[in-house]
Amino acid sequence: MPITKINPDTLPDAGALGYTQTVTAKPGELVFCSGQVAIDRDGTPVPSDLAEQAKVAANNVKLALAAAGATPEDVTIVRLYIVDMTPEKMEAVGSALPALFKGTAPCATAIGVQSLADPEYLVEIEVMAVKA
Template identity: 35%
Template structure:
């Protein structure tokens, strides 16, 4: 995939995301929502950063199995049941993102949710990637 990250100067400077991603490739991968489920189907992680790390790891595992890499991510949506907590811990969550996925940020959104499919889940990530 070739990806052009577009961040117009007329918009606020992006931190941990890109305003737009122009992706060129031949294969789309749609990634289902991933929470902090372990292989046995149990939510792991006592707090938001622990669950975010596991959910992102799960998302990247699905992407890798489909033949992609973190740089192929064009769009990710984060759903959280604790939006205030997400904002407060954004620097820590950003460090987790950079460690696992690097600095080729996709277009992103964070959405507050009353609850997720698994009641214990604090965060869920879904998205799509464009592969060459």
């Protein structure tokens, strides 16, 4: 496996919060996925609450990775863009990540934004991966 996930004793326990503090990646093929939102195959927004949108966006991340021959286990970093982020909204989005990242999660950054490309979108998930 070209990826090593590290949660050093000198930093807070990120694993309990659903991410990893540091990830190293040996040479391999880089995979960059555009931000995924809660849309169906035809590009129609999936009207739902934030937690449901996060689940749909996470599934779209899986589909984007698969198209490149990668899996969620190959992901080194995830960026979450959350409209009008609050701790409660972060928790709702974070609840979708364990199903996407089984085992140790990658590095992560959550970014509060004013809006996304469509007013119906509440969350966008962007990832980068390294496959062997």
